[in-house]
Amino acid sequence: MDLSLRGHTLRMEYPAGVHPHAPTSEVMARLLEVPAGGSLLDLGCGAGLFAVLAARLGAARVLATDLDPGAVAVSAANARANGVGDRVEARVGDGYAPAGAERFDRVVANPPQTPCPEPFRVDKWGGEDGADLVVAAVEGAPAHLAPGGRLYLMHSSLAHPRRVREALMARFAVEVLAVSRRDFAVAEYEGYSPGLWTHLLRLRGEGRSEFFVEGARGHFVVACYRARSPGDGA
Template identity: 35%
Template sequence: MLLRLPGTYPAQGDTRLLTRTLVELDLAGGRDVLDVCTGGGALALAAARAGARRVTAIDLSMRSVLTARANAVLAGVTVDVRRGDLFAPVRGRRFDLVVANPPYVPAATDRLPRHRPGRSWDGGTDGRAVLDRICDDVHRVLAPGGHLLLTQSVLADAERTVERVTAAGLRAQVVARAPEPFGPVMRRRAELLRARGLLRPGQDHEELVVIRAELPAAVEAPRVA
């Protein structure tokens, strides 16, 4: 159980799926890990417990930052929690693993909320306002041979995520899937999403995926005899 201040994203099915995948793939042990869009810090804590050498977590929300810091103290692990916009607080650093559970729920508008709980899930009209930024920029904070683990709904086009990170120079694939019953947000948006053709009539669940992407290690130039 995690401490959660009001307005902080609660750990749900997407968090659990990404945590389980992180542990099963054993990507955190002995590595420098970055958790962006950390919320209450669940993934950062999971990485620390999995033996990460160092864990840094980032969120735009001060409430989330305070919550993640408190949860790290309560869990007895060390996490450097910073406030900021995605990778900005760690510009110039490189990590072996980046984990991300970003906002991805398609919304009625592209205007993202800033001071309301909806900032934790609203992803613009196609759900990709934050996803695309992560896809385009994650290579700047990954060490050669480093990995990205990202979770999202297929309603925000998981294939596009694979294509986008591939275009940025990473090798990517979906490595985990799980059905997720609609929560309150999705139930409120069901009619909007049906009108866009994203949901079937009567559909009451979505599919969550985890995408794994790897930045190839630098290839050493052949020596000239």
């Protein structure tokens, strides 16, 4: 797939088993800014869209990490195919572990955030209320941001919005950069795991998930946040 973004044409390959990026990730890709010569951590990189784009935009050091070795291999291949293989390093691992103690000018994360009592798909499952990996990305960010650094975070309103906002606001000054609508069919969720739709309705009733539904179709929203340490410049 060829993708035209920010004056660059990216050639992204999505072999079987690696999920193509969603339109909402393209929204974030259009907003992500990286200082020239700076560094970026793409946490949960998938096929490496943010990593490849950051390198093409001028980042000197990009680390792309994912729990899925297939995603990491594809990110490395996509970086090479886009002429930035020398500036994008891809590592396998859980959360921030592959980054060790390294700090970055930018951390970008679009964690899996579909709520489900049981694991179902590594690119979608975010724990019982959906927010576990989003909150982990927020909690780990201060130790991985360089002075003046920024966390760019995608958050689906399916995943316990209050829990995520509280985690963000306890640590960061936060801006909402964009909010996009994501349509779905109820059958999509039942297809992921039997009983999942009932689980989502229960979470919504408890104020732990936000979405709209009418009949067999509905929608939720995906926010793109930019977060910085308080007092670290506007």
